[in-house]
Amino acid sequence: MTTGILPPRGAAARRRAAALRTAAFMSPWLIGFAVFFAYPLLSTVYFSFMKYDGFRPPSFNGLDNWSYVLTQYPLFWPAMRNTLWLVVVVVACRVAFGLGLGLLVTKIKTASGVFRTLFYLPYLAPPVAATLAFVFLLNPGTGPANTVLGAVGLPTPGWFTDPDWSKPALTALALWGIGDLMVIFMAALLDVPKEQYEAAELDGAGAWTRFRHITLPNISPIVLFAVVTGVIQSMQYYTQPLVAGKVAAGVIGGSGQQFEPGYPEKSTLTLPQLVYNAGFQRFDYGSACVIALVLFLLSMAFTALLMRRRGGLIGSGD
The missing domain is CATH 1.10.3720.10 (MetI-like)
Structure with a gap:
């Protein structure tokens, strides 16, 4: 028994199609944001808690880097x-x-x-x-x-x-x-x-x-x-x-x-x-x-x- 309050079956499909079109148009910006901003920022946060000289593998040292820089x-x-x-x-x-x-x-x-x-x-x-x-x-x-x-x-x-x-x-x-x-x-x-x-x-x-x-x-x-x-x-x-x-x-x-x-x-x-x-x-x-x-x-x-x-x-x- 239908109550008459559910949207038509095609409405959800149209919304999904509109969302996919929007994502497709935004994809160049989203990819650029992820590659050139989000990933470098997260990597910087990660390495700020690591002892790393570029030659040996990084090792976790907690807040030592922060303490050294600030004090x-x-x-x-x-x-x-x-x-x-x-x-x-x-x-x-x-x-x-x-x-x-x-x-x-x-x-x-x-x-x-x-x-x-x-x-x-x-x-x-x-x-x-x-x-x-x-x-x-x-x-x-x-x-x-x-x-x-x-x-x-x-x-x-x-x-x-x-x-x-x-x-x-x-x-x-x-x-x-x-x-x-x-x-x-x-x-x-x-x-x-x-x-x-x-x-x-x-x-x-x-x-x-x-x-x-x-x-x-x-x-x-x-x-x-x-x-x-x-x-x-x-x-x-x-x-x-x-x-x-x-x-x-x-x-x-x-x-x-x-x-x-x-x-x-x-x-x-x-x-x-x-x-x-x-x-x-x-x-x-x-x-x-x-x-x-x-x-x-x-x-x-x-x-x-x-x-x-x-x-x-x-x-x-x-």
Whole structure:
């Protein structure tokens, strides 16, 4: 006896067919996610509890790797402090400078295309080439930057050879290649409704009031995007500090030459460099996996915090 509440026999088959079609369309992403993210992440977690040097079979050692990295590894906390410094300072400076350049370019009426090109070109330079050029420009003895500063009577820092100036020099390098953020902010600024500016001007609002209550609320999703992606990129900062430290230290030999990253005095050492140092120079894959997981957890924590507080990131404009 049928009750009349069961779906028709073909409905379940149609749902299964629809689910299979959806899975087929998603399969490239699912395969890529499993192979390039899920499997490496699970392997990293697994090896973080193993003693493994890449030659002998791994053996379980519990929390020894975690204890060693967090309490005994002398390079971990300097790398952590440098990485967090770069996250806070470089991201803030890049967002502010990129927004400022975007505002400047949108206001230029004559030859605006030329200025856009000039500001964007440095972003296209390969990271290694850009870093080499910056190290030579900021050479404390013969670099043009210190030559100009000395000519006008200003102090001439040691830049990449001085631990107090190495991170500001990396910040200047990051600001030099700001073209990507400039273009993103420029597009967002051009999309702000002009009617809102006109109404605010009729009400007597000044430039700062218009920027705070009209510009910022309209581009807040772009600001959030720039901050989140900037945090992730800063947590992965590897090439520029490594190359700058090598060149400043005079280590420009072949691949067989050993180099402890972080010159000068560990001031340019970052967590990604420490992962490479522990895993491929010291052959301590367990400790390298621990550092990689710390880096991953920090990135997730920063991103979650920013996404949770996105409403208060720049203010509501009220």
